[in-house]
Amino acid sequence: MKSLIQRLLQSILGFENYLFVFSLFKIRTLKWDKGEKDFFYFINMIPEDSNILDLGANIGIMTYHLSKRAGSGKVIAFEPIPWNVTTLKKISKYHALNNVEIKELALGNNFDPLRMVIPVVDGVKKQGLCHVISPDITEFNDGIIVEVSQKTIDSLTDELPHKISAIKIDVENFEYNVFKGAEQLITKHRPIIYCELWDNQNRYNCFQFFKDNNYDIMVVERENLVNFAPGLHSTQNFIFTPKV
Numbered sequence: 001m002k003s004l005i006q007r008l009l010q011s012i013l014g015f016e017n018y019l020f021v022f023s024l025f026k027i028r029t030l031k032w033d034k035g036e037k038d039f040f041y042f043i044n045m046i047p048e049d050s051n052i053l054d055l056g057a058n059i060g061i062m063t064y065h066l067s068k069r070a071g072s073g074k075v076i077a078f079e080p081i082p083w084n085v086t087t088l089k090k091i092s093k094y095h096a097l098n099n100v101e102i103k104e105l106a107l108g109n110n111f112d113p114l115r116m117v118i119p120v121v122d123g124v125k126k127q128g129l130c131h132v133i134s135p136d137i138t139e140f141n142d143g144i145i146v147e148v149s150q151k152t153i154d155s156l157t158d159e160l161p162h163k164i165s166a167i168k169i170d171v172e173n174f175e176y177n178v179f180k181g182a183e184q185l186i187t188k189h190r191p192i193i194y195c196e197l198w199d200n201q202n203r204y205n206c207f208q209f210f211k212d213n214n215y216d217i218m219v220v221e222r223e224n225l226v227n228f229a230p231g232l233h234s235t236q237n238f239i240f241t242p243k244v
Contacts, residue, residue, distance in 0.1 A: 006124045015125055019087040023059040030061060038220045038237040042194040049073045050165035055107055055178060059084050059127060060091035062168060067097040074099050074161055080106035080148035081130050105149045109181035114150045119143040131172035152181030164189040170196055176205040187213055190242040197238055215240045
């Protein structure tokens with residue numbers, strides 16, 4: 001039923017209008033989504049008036065909430081998919097998110113162009129599942145293919161604020177590549193990092209990366225931040241915090 005409604009709305013409104021309306025709806029209702037409680041815990045950890053990186057900003061749903069937390073700071077939002085970028089810009093303008101700067105490119109650990117896919121499932125374009133085409137991802141690979149530019153975060157430091165306090169990243173199984181391309185910034189700025197990771201090799205690579213860089217791997221349990229314990233915690237949401 002959900003897919004049928006989405007397909008009808010995308011057909012009636014057009015894909016870009018659908019994305020804008022959907023983003024407006026999710027922005028208003030996100031705080032009541034039990035699946036996003038970890039994200040709001042992370043937001044409350046960020047000092048007010050901070051500079052934040054939003055990696056994989058998609059259609060601006062979380063960008064909006066990060067912007068409100070940033071205050072007089074800045075949110076640098078990275079998003080490579082053209083339809084998502086259009087919606088992100090509309091959301092930023094509609095809500096007057098004057099502290100949001102949008103960069104239209106993908107992030108990774110080199111400068112080669114990337115092929116990405118917007119999955120189409122039962123006739124529904126799934127913008128939330130956009131991902132880099134990779135042998136490591138065997139699902140949701142049928143859809144609209146786009147080629148996008150790739151850069152590393154460390155190559156962009158001259159364009160970023162002098163202090164980054166927090167990073168939210170959602171890049172659908174490409175996180176380790178992004179972190180490798182941001183190692184200099186992470187070791188210098190020591191931001192807190194919110195990340196969704198599937199239970200696969202990418203997750204374990206990310207865990208090792210942060211252990212090597214003197215970070216703790218944390219999860220939210222009963223409204224408290226605790227050390228991640230394999231076998232005990234089944235969450236996909238992680239908060240990486242620098243060791244004191």
